[in-house]
Amino acid sequence: MEPVGCLTPFTLSVKDLPWIILWDKEKCTLCGRCTAVCPVRAIELGVHRKRAINVSVGLTEKPGNLFTVYHGIDQRTDPVHACVGCGMCNLVCPNNCIIPAHNEEIDKLRFHNNVGGVPRRRGGRRNVPGVILDQIKFIRISMLTDPALDAGRHEFELRTLLGRILPPEEMVRVTQENGWTPPVREIYPLVIGSMSFGALSPNMWEGLQMGVAYLNEELGMPVRMCTGEGGCPPRLLRSRFLKYVILQIASGYFGWDEIIHALPEMKEDPCAIEIKYGQGAKPGDGGLLMWYKVNKLIAAIRGVPPGVSLPSPPTHQTKYSIEESVAKMIQSMYMGWGFRVPVYPKISGTSTALAVLNNLTRNPYAGALAIDGEDGGTGAAYNVSMNHMGHPIASNLRDAYLNLVKLGKQNEIPLFAAGGVGKSGNLAANAAALIMLGASGVQTGKYMMQAAAGCLGSESDRCNICNIGICPKGITSQDPRVDRRLDPEKVAERVVEVFLTFDTELKKIVAPLGRSTSLPIGMSDAIGIADHHAAERLSIRYVV
């Protein structure tokens, strides 16, 4: 679009970009809505000169040029303003005359989105669509062999346990010896995974919490949501809704002094404490909430002054060995609530997960282990971490579960799986697959953003600009001009609908197994896959 001038290495054409704006001059009414809404200002009004050659038939007169000027919507091609494919332009266009189309070939932008020598950072998930969980089939359909249940007719109590479950003999011994048994919560097996107040907009966060409260109080579904690292609003800490909340502590320790100050005023204990050691989307890396996102509100909740950058380092500073770090953290967090609240670590999917798990089995306090696989989402990470680092959740979780089986402790330390659950939209199927592979429950974050708030992000690298604070749906922004696009009430309604739907679908899957009260955790004879290697690796049936 630009006139031919001096080329620079990063001079790109529209053809080089991942998203190409298709604009229909005929249909456009030049209303300005598309350019007003574009989050990255990828489009602008352009002036164009049109030339026509006037030639009289028979060449009786001297031919002449006729120049006219028209205005249209132009796509900018500099890397900073490259279209992200969110499609908001199309959403607001009254005439459906503008839409981003995915470039059919590998874009050239990827070689240039490191302005200033800074590698690309973005939000979203690994840019690889699909997940192996989608391929897992539920092959055990009991019609006459087991008491087959009817998902629509029978009553189900789909609950799972979070907390250290002692075997009976141990329970007796422990009760006699020190009078303390680990706290255990009976919760819904689908947990809203950790997304911080700050990573999410206030309206999004409130919407999720409101939906969770509704599910608990109006529908009797004990759904829990993890705060993520970023503290917890003081009002929530002092409300009865706190019992629906899993508080997360991570390497930045943000907001924890506010939580401690709220201890004397808490009406309820939180559901649990999650100690975050790693995240599936960016294993081995930390986070950084940029100073410009740290407004008054975020600052108050995190207990910091406004306008400072908030780093969450990749590691906790004062922990030097697995034995020490796990024991130290778990002990401390138990003490916060008088040993009444389960405490568990969350790690990113890794080939070292078993080392962590084995350690936990020897720690009588460890309440669970959450593992977040490579397909997890995030608000901000280096592209390289997201795309290339981490362990898939299926085999990681499976190894962990079979290891517990080997130790005879599979009913004692619940495993929670996360990372790409519902990535292709198959939330219940993915969750059920993980449960049958050995998970006691699953956590999901990105799916909630997509289903409850209309997140536009995709694994075709659509949108994925959560990190720059201009989420076009207002989900990950701190700017009221954007986040007020989101109505917390509507988010809450969708949360409820998502869980009701999930519940029905999960019932449809477990009913033919004759399960209505206990989840089929580790019931791997009920699943199969049409991939021999995957079947072997996961120790499940190979079915074709």
Added chain:
Amino acid sequence: MTKKAKIVLAGMEKGIRVDSRILEERIQKAVTDGHRSIEIIAHGQHGIGGRLWKAGEESVLIRVLGTAGQRLGSMGFPNTFIDAIGPVSDDVGWLNAGAHIVVRGNATNGVGNAMAQGKIYVTGDTGARAMTMTKHNPRFDPPELWVLGSVGDSFAEFMAGGIAVVCGHETPRVDNILGYRPCVGMVGGKIFFRGPYKGYSSQDARLTPPDDAEWKWLTSNMKAFLDTIGRAELYPRLTGDRSAWQLLVALKPHEKHSGPSKSMGQFRKEVWDRELGARGLIGDLSDLDRSPIDVITTGILRRFVPIWENEKYLPPCQAGCPTGIPVQKRWALIREGLMEKAVDLALSYTPFPATVCGYLCPNLCMENCTRQKENLPAVDITLLGKASLKAMPPAPAPKTGKKIAVIGGGASGLSVAWQLWMKGHEPVIYEMRARLGGKITDMIPGSRIPDEVVEHELSRVSKQVQHINLKHPLTKKEFSEVKERHDFTVIAVGAQKPRMIPVPGNERAIPALEFLRQSKAGKAVVGEKVVVVGAGNVGCDAAAEAARLGAKDVTLIDIQEPASYGKERKAAEAAGAKFLWPRFTKAITETAVELTDGQILPADTVIVSIGDQPDLSFLPEDIATQRGFIVVDDHFQTSDPQVFAIGDAVKLGLLTDAIGAGRLAATAIDNVLKGWYETFDKLPPIDPGRVKLEYYDPSILAFDDPAYCASQCASCGACRDCGLCETICPVNAISRKQGDGDQYEYSVNGDKCIGCGFCAGACPTGIWLLVENEPLE
């Protein structure tokens, strides 16, 4: 076939139970044989009494004694009446298609499962899942189930039609006669019941008192039921209190609503905000309005706002002009029809608008013209320059009485004196030569500019500015005397002293400026072969002059690629001069220039043009110099605050550099004298990318008419009042506001503006800028 007497079929023969298949064969045979009353002493046989269609329209009575097996009367026909004397097992009346079955006792699970027609009377209680999956086929009457006592759990599951009546009479289930979770999945039919219950599936059924028609139906059919089961005495008791009866009716599809009952809005108000406090989760932390907004917003909610940046940046022409002439403003005046004003304006900036802009200047304004970005011809200032001959000087400011000495009457000296005169001061030029003009009059070849132009402009300035012709080089003493007598002194002596190359025979060469001066005076002589050492623009002038004076073979050498360009270079090339580089001079002989590489360039005349230096012999020691030039700061002030220095005495440059320096130095002096500072010149240049050239005709190759030329000026960074922004704004947020006189501005109504940036996109001059709105907190 005649009707035969009652037949008795035994379910047990010789102590051996008759197989269900055999008993069925015998019942069917009895019917075929014409028996219409059959008594069966059952021993748990399956499906007794069903499928008796062979009797046709004739009714068949099946009396069951003993223990009926499962599915008594299954697939029963309308002609069949089954009277079971005693309790029955599961699924009595299964898939009943019309039989009337009476159970004199209790029935276990699945009573009437999937029945579509017929009636089942139970005189006791039923087990679980009675009246489940029942249908009503509109071709027939609906099926009926009458239970004198109570029903078990999961009653009426998936009931799709028919009528059930549960009388709640004499049942051990005293607190719940409908069992656990009745009516799940119920889609049709109705259930009359009388007695306590513990819930039903409210998603599927609704509770209502029977209306008159329903009550009438119930009471009249109750009679038949009680008569049939021999309990007519209960009639008054069961029908005496209408209010004891309730009715469960399947919800119609449109009455069913999936999802929770309490709206989220209600929950938020009644539960959420009540527990957390007003304004919810963070109502205590933020006062900001957080109510939902549209995607397209106006006012403070716009993400971007346009700013009318009129004349906030310098146009590239003006920014590129060392003299600082507001070139674009002049074209704007012409567009307004004010040609004279446009011409006169130049004199505020330079005393030589015609001489320099029209002829001698390489016209940096045109080189910087935004139009060149798209290969459009630059707006041609020389047209305007030449027209400036007629320009009228502005009226000077009131006299200040301040005296400023200007040493040197060349381009820079005249410029600073002209500016100081306009500002009301009294400049005095001390010129060491016979006439004013410096290089312009002294050295620039006549071919480049007509003499009368120079004369005209010189006389214009000399009429206004006092000058003293010293006619001798200034001495130190004279300089300090001059300085004493004036408030400020400006040194504008130029660079008159040629630099020579330190090689043997350099005395044989003539400095270029000297040569040009002689040439201009008509005194220069050249040989046939001329070598010019130094191929800059002065060298080119010299080469062209040498050719004009008769040289046949002119060669310019340089130690690097020649820096000459523009008119000078073209003139030299047109004169046939050859350019050689890199070449290093070793010696100058009488006949040639010898080069370090051994080459000999024959030369009758050698002209050296490697630059000039100022002659600063008059300069007191306390004024700092560096490499022969006077050191000045950004305001052209020397190390002596009372002394300024400009032009080639400071740094070699173009005429326009010298004129510009004069203007800036005059401004600096004036600023000091009046105590405040003007800043317009300090504006940054506009990004030419903001200017839209698509509005202009690309077929123009050159301009010959100033008025048309003015129309094609892109007016970079300065509003041309075209009104396009007003027009293109999709929401009519932009309007033109007339101010005093010819003042105006375009302003944005924030309440309408959506921040689309169309104004910025369309503005031909690039003055609209779309910026991010102020943060909200």
